[in-house]
Amino acid sequence: MSGVRQVTAEVKSTRERYTEFLCRILQVFAVVSVVILFSPGLNPARMTGYIRDNVSLFTCGVSYTALTRSMGRALNQGWISYSSIRIIFAAGMTIIIATILSLANACMSLGNLRLKNKGAILAMISGIMQLFASVGLLMAYASISNTDRPDKVNPIFPNAVYVYIVLGAVMFLIAVTQIIIQPKAPNTMNYYMAPKYKLFLMFLPIVILAFLFSYLPLLGWRYAFFDYKAGEQLSINNFVGLKWFTLLFKNEATRNDIVRVLKNTLAMSGLGMLTSMLPMAFAIFLSEIRNNKFRRFVQTLTTIPNFISWVLVYAIALAIFSTDGFINTFRSQFGPGVYSINYLMNNSQMWIKMLLWGLWKTLGWSAIIYISAISSIDRQLFEASIVDGAGRFQRMWYITAPSLLPTYFVLLLMSIANILSNGMEQYLVFSNAMNKSSIEVLDLYVYNLGIGNGAIPLSTVVGMMKTFISVILLFTANGFSKRIRGESIV
Amino acid sequence: MMGKLIKSNTKDNLKVSKNQERRFKKKPGDIVFALLNGAFFLAFTIICVFPFYYLLINTISDNDLVKRGMINFIPKGLTLSNYLALGNVKDLWTSIYVTVGRTVIGTSFMVFVSALAGYLVTKKEMWNRKFLYRFLVITMYFNSGLIPWYMNMSMLGLTDSFLAYIIPGFVAPFNIILVKTYIESIPAELEESAFIDGAGYSTIFLKIIWPLSKPILATIAIFGAVGNWNSFQDSLILNANSPSLYTLQHRLYIYLNSGSNLASMMGTGVSATQAANAMQSALNTKTIQYTISMVTIIPILCLYPFMQRYYEGGIMMGAVKG
Structure with a gap:
């Protein structure tokens, strides 16, 4: 009898294996959404020329002053309505929280079934929040593009919104699928994570810091190939090759x-x-x-x-x-x-x-x-x-x-x-x-x-x-x- | 000759003395050598210490004599007026707060992160441990260069910010190696017995590893603190536009290079009587520079006796690679 139980404990059921697979996908999504959140090129909040193109969505969602820094006149003159900027800010913050939730799910899904169950709910919420934020951003764009002074405001359609719509929708669908097919953990089951993942998660912040301050600067080598002056942007126009x-x-x-x-x-x-x-x-x-x-x-x-x-x-x-x-x-x-x-x-x-x-x-x-x-x-x-x-x-x-x-x-x-x-x-x-x-x-x-x-x-x-x-x-x-x-x- | 030596050896070979050479008669050559050797080291020691002494006597002597260049070896007309006058230099105090702040906060975080990382990398069961450890250690051997580093820091929003002093210092690979090497020398049984008693990783770390590795943590804390106190480059490059964030060394560098403005600055922003006092005590650029230099050195000199206990051990451990 005990021998049989041992076998069932080791061999995972098909449903468990599918759950595992979906968790992996959500983990990848979490990492991708963090990268997008911090990359200025994929900032869906940048829908007017007033928002500088070296600002990431993270900055827009964290600091209202950074968002409105250069648009004081436009806001006063009514070219841009306060409400649309507030919507952008709220959307940015929502996406930040959604990213945190999906990261939490990525960590929790390394644990046992109980943790996975809980994590999937977080991932689902994260997907919904991203969809909401995307809708908000589209609404804000609609308001901004109706401005009286398009020459000053310079509305730009934020293509990156599509990224968030896709990301949110896919994340939501995967999380829902996972919730449906995953085996339910009994309430008596304790939260548990294998030591190897626990140690890994404890060590991860240190590795990320090392990445930020030792590896990420290597990205700065790209300035060697551009005719760059302080405050400008790198683009194909000032690419100079090996000059x-x-x-x-x-x-x-x-x-x-x-x-x-x-x-x-x-x-x-x-x-x-x-x-x-x-x-x-x-x-x-x-x-x-x-x-x-x-x-x-x-x-x-x-x-x-x-x-x-x-x-x-x-x-x-x-x-x-x-x-x-x-x-x-x-x-x-x-x-x-x-x-x-x-x-x-x-x-x-x-x-x-x-x-x-x-x-x-x-x-x-x-x-x-x-x-x-x-x-x-x-x-x-x-x-x-x-x-x-x-x-x-x-x-x-x-x-x-x-x-x-x-x-x-x-x-x-x-x-x-x-x-x-x-x-x-x-x-x-x-x-x-x-x-x-x-x-x-x-x-x-x-x-x-x-x-x-x-x-x-x-x-x-x-x-x-x-x-x-x-x-x-x-x-x-x-x-x-x-x-x-x-x-x-x- | 040989026979004699062996005889004298066998005579008292039960008496094991520490310096057996002493038993032999001193030749005149030995005495000459000892004298020359001693004289050389004495001279070098004086060269190392005299500048500090010279700064000190010039800051505590009568300013008039200092100005006339009369204070060379012995302080005359003792006074603390130079040190008391520093209270008027606002910029100096701001930079002292900044430097003390970064030293305390930066060092504590660095020590904690190094201890934690050093402990975690000794855990063989960690997922991808080897890769992650190498990922950390390899950063010691390359560097992106000054400008890309600066661009990266500004991209991360760490320019003109106090955090620029703190966050990049969290992960110090060399210190992590030191701690890891030390933790590996702690008997594994201690950890195992705690594990059997039901302690988790964090409990083991806080209750066993942390207290037991205090000597090495003290060593890296001291080096980290000295490094923070002496830091100059990050202030110069990252916070050039925020004078309120200049570190003490940066401030001193500015004072040394613009000495003439300093004396006039002492007069401004001060009440009339104080200004008059300042004039009376004939504050000159030179003594102010010396005094600020002394203020910058004194903490290091005060810490020095404690440092000495640890740094030798630290150096030797650095030789043992992880």
Whole structure:
């Protein structure tokens, strides 16, 4: 008897399988309706020229002020009636609620029969609400298109209403079908969802956030192919293909800029790599200090600069090196003559200076990882080497350094992958009219070009190239690491 | 020589001392090395700390002496007038509220999301776990570039808005990896026994995982807080048109670059007597800049002793990849 029950529990009935299928369709519909809700191109509320074409239905349904922002005069003059705008707003809000309901159904339909039963009702309501909202939007359009001043109001038939009519009708029909064919869950049945779906739904918001802030920006690469100026729209009219890519190499001024900026970038990253041994040396020599308190003291105080921002580093630079900074006042007070040189306002040795500021800020911090590694070296190695007569420097060279090399190697490979990304903060704060030519690194150049000059397409192209090269470098470095150490760094 | 060493070793080989090298006679070379080494580290430490000290003594000394460049090593004519005068700088206070707000709110959310995500990705039974985890982690290795990021933020309505500081920081993949690695080291029996006792995922997370992973959560909280406090770029790019949303670092950057206006600004919007006082105390651009810099540094310095306890652990854990 129990065996038979087991079988019936596992094998799903035909009706159950159909229900499952309908649930899947409704889940897809839910996702699609969210995408439509947020896409400005499919905004059924955009039925007059006053509603900007970069506004999505979500914005229209959430914020009445955003909806009416630019139509104040039209409303006052009676070209557009308040009631029609209120209908649009209400329809937008209805569709938002309907979308939320269909999303709720999508989540609930991952659960057991009881949850599915309840979810189907929500989906049905959602479909009805979308149909109602569509009718409302059509009514609003009828009112708007009867305006006295069609030249000003510029009525546009919102084709996207059809999308919502279809979406709502199909959703309603599917939900009703599901309600009819699905097996009724007994009232004694508890709400239940399989752990795998429960965990998935808990994790989903995090994934969506990652999508919004890390993947969605990739969509912005399309600006590289358009002649885009701030506030305009992308359309087939300003599509320019690869114009900006060729301009980068053809236009002499741009080319010279790129060469100069690349030279700065590579020089600063290169200097950084050349000095990448320093934190390791710092750690090795620090560990030679016998006095524990003094060692701790040095380690603590040399780490502080790492935790302050570059703006503050610049504040410190001003305090020490500017016209009335420490160096000048000190020289004036204790030496002959009066000094007022602004050491920050010249262009000499900018690469070295930037390197030194970088070292000042991060040397103590970067050494920590090596210090921890040194403390994990087997003491017996040192003892044995002393017995064998090894001197201090031999111990450093033959025992400590080799055991730190793997760490060093990983960090070096990472810096190769990041050769084009020096960040912009340090260079932005230190840049001024005098040193601009030798301090401008790639990241800063993109910022100056895109945000400063508004050359959005060109700076997007530069950024794209940078990303491609960086990813290639990362994989190359990773390949090296795999080949040499048999371990990947990614 | 070797014989001697071995003899001296066998003599007291039961006494295991921590620094066995100490038993050997110090050679003059050792002393010279120790002195040079110590001197170098002392010098570097002074270079690291002196600027902070210099800022401090210039903000608490008599402004007249500061102006004449007399304060180099020792504070003279102690006064707190510079710090008290900051009360008049309205913009500064707005930016302090903004920065404190984003630090507290942003860090709390980041820590909670990292803990939750770190816990969830350790659950093997999750639907499509591997894919979703990779989907998160891979975001560390590419980036769309500054301009597309800016366009995206403006498309999402996150320009000229306080939320621009908070929401993008929710998901921090590196921190999620740290938490995940840590949670994996917690004995699975703890969770299993709770599960048998009827606890669900959220109960296990709140009652077991959250308390047990406090050390790593403290580490990421500290780094997150420092990052928020030091943030400058998002304010500069996203909220350029809303001065009331500038972060403290952005405000400081503006003050540093337009120092001359600052002294005059201190005079405006203040009652006549206060303005006169301000004139009397000879407030100059330099000391105001120094004072605001100190205000920006002080919280970091105050937090620093607590940070120190955690950051070493954090670094080492960063080396262990998820």
